[in-house]
Amino acid sequence: RKEVEQDPGPFNVPEGATVAFNCTYSNSASQSFFWYRQDCRKEPKLLMSVYSSGNEDGRFTAQLNRASQYISLLIRDSKLSDSATYLCAVSPFGNEKLTFGTGTRLTIIP
Amino acid sequence: GAGVSQSPSNKVTEKGKDVELRCDPISGHTALYWYRQSLGQGLEFLIYFQGNSAPDKSGLPSDRFSAERTGGSVSTLTIQRTQQEDSAVYLCASSPRMIVAKNIQYFGAGTRLSVL
Numbered sequence: 439r440k441e442v443e444q445d446p447g448p449f450n451v452p453e454g455a456t457v458a459f460n461c462t463y464s465n466s467a468s469q470s471f472f473w474y475r476q477d478c479r480k481e482p483k484l485l486m487s488v489y490s491s492g493n494e495d496g497r498f499t500a501q502l503n504r505a506s507q508y509i510s511l512l513i514r515d516s517k518l519s520d521s522a523t524y525l526c527a528v529s530p531f532g533n534e535k536l537t538f539g540t541g542t543r544l545t546i547i548p
Numbered sequence: 549g550a551g552v553s554q555s556p557s558n559k560v561t562e563k564g565k566d567v568e569l570r571c572d573p574i575s576g577h578t579a580l581y582w583y584r585q586s587l588g589q590g591l592e593f594l595i596y597f598q599g600n601s602a603p604d605k606s607g608l609p610s611d612r613f614s615a616e617r618t619g620g621s622v623s624t625l626t627i628q629r630t631q632q633e634d635s636a637v638y639l640c641a642s643s644p645r646m647i648v649a650k651n652i653q654y655f656g657a658g659t660r661l662s663v664l
Contacts, residue, residue, distance in 0.1 A: 442590075470651050481655040482591070492631060525590065534579060534643070534651045535604060540590035 442528050444539035452547050459542045461526030462508040469510045474525040521546045552656035554640050560662045569625040569659045573642030580623050584636040630663045
């Protein structure tokens with residue numbers, strides 16, 4: 439089993455819709471969780487850190503479920519510019535290397 | 549406010565040659581990481597430097613790979629006797645490591661390595 443798993447998609451979603459995807463992790467000692475966004479042939483850029491209490495940034499909401507060992511990302515009122523690959527990343531406490539999922543490809547359709 | 553800088557942006561080499569990839573982290577960031585991303589794959593951790601501590605080399609795929617970080621700043625990743633399976637985008641990231649539990653890494657644009 440991979441340490442971090444994501445549904446690769448693609449998710450093709452009409453503009454204005456709400457889309458959500460999950461990322462599961464296998465190491466229960468994981469302490470830090472992130473969502474990165476990666477555009478085609480570009481570097482990953484941090485979208486959100488994921489906190490235990492969940493966090494929201496505009497149209498984006500991230501949640502952490504420790505019991506079931508997954509994190510989620512919800513995008514509301516999707517825009518064309520949201521089209522990208524979304525990578526989740528996890529690191530265990532005291533070890534700062536990030537383990538990434540393979541990413542979920544999202545395409546917003548006009 | 550320069551970000552993480554990597555050079556070259558693209559590198560084409562012949563199988564068996566050695567290559568050096570350079571990373572200049574964000575000024576003041578104490579932690580530096582190398583990852584690689586193969587086509588259609590997620591990022592794969594290679595090596596991590598933190599200050600004067602011994603680097604975490606646990607992700608290096610073979611002894612053909614090595615990395616240095618001189619003076620706590622610039623890092624060089626060296627791949628000796630390159631193989632075709634080394635073709636990938638090599639990404640460098642740095643982190644201020646101010647709050648370990650919120651380790652936010654900032655990535656450079658990467659070096660796209662093609663081994664012919």
